[in-house]
Amino acid sequence: MTSAALSKVMDTNPVVIRRMLAGIRDAGYVRSDKGHGGGWTLACEMSQLSLRDIYDALGRPTVFAVGHRKESPDCLVEQAVNASLTAALDEAEAVLLARFADVSLDQIASDVQKRLRARKTQQRRRQGTGGCGHV
Template sequence: MSANSRLTIAAHALAWIGLYQRQGHEVATSEQIAASASTNPVVIRRLLGDLRRAGLVESRRGVGAGWSLARDLESMTLLDVYEAVEPGPLFALHRAAPDPGCVVGHGIQPAMQGIYDVIEETLRRELARVTLEDVLQDVLAVPR
């Protein structure tokens, strides 16, 4: 299984837009953001669509089209971004119900769900502690 990078790429896009706006630009294009993230602009547009629905970015069409932050980086947390781009639970249970006649099949889902609930609550608490401003400052502190 491969790891999901949607949260990372969404945080990358938001930090990039925030820095770009601080440099005096009003809007950023998906092509510019995609070049920084080394991904396809379509991937960026899909993520930005999710972020727009969550109220984190705004889009402008026509002349001067592009994306801008809807809120300051200081007021956005990684939890806000996570909730915008990762709509489902962190972990899933079986797609088909396990054999209830088997002792493991009978008890695995309740046992795992309890563990998953604790992990997800810990993840959400930690993501809520980190703002996108924190992320941008950490990015800018990395030596080149």
């Protein structure tokens, strides 16, 4: 799939797609090819790729919107607050990353399949009965 096609689907810009996928490619999870027939292809088994892997490949961006004002404040109160805050944040981050590690791409793919079936069933129901008229 090309960056242009992906950007349309994701309602954004081809360059944004390339910037994002660059890290994932460098980690070896996808491949990019130039020229005719080029674009992006998956380079590993979906079952071997987790959300955690992608998070790492993206450069482990900051997880939290909250945090310290200073890294090493002189103020002892600020130091004490930072210590408590850091302990709590670290623990929460560990939980989050563990959960990310639990989710592989094939799980997401099968979830998509499930949603696809659900959508089709709903469409059939609406057409078959002529629709309830509410939706």
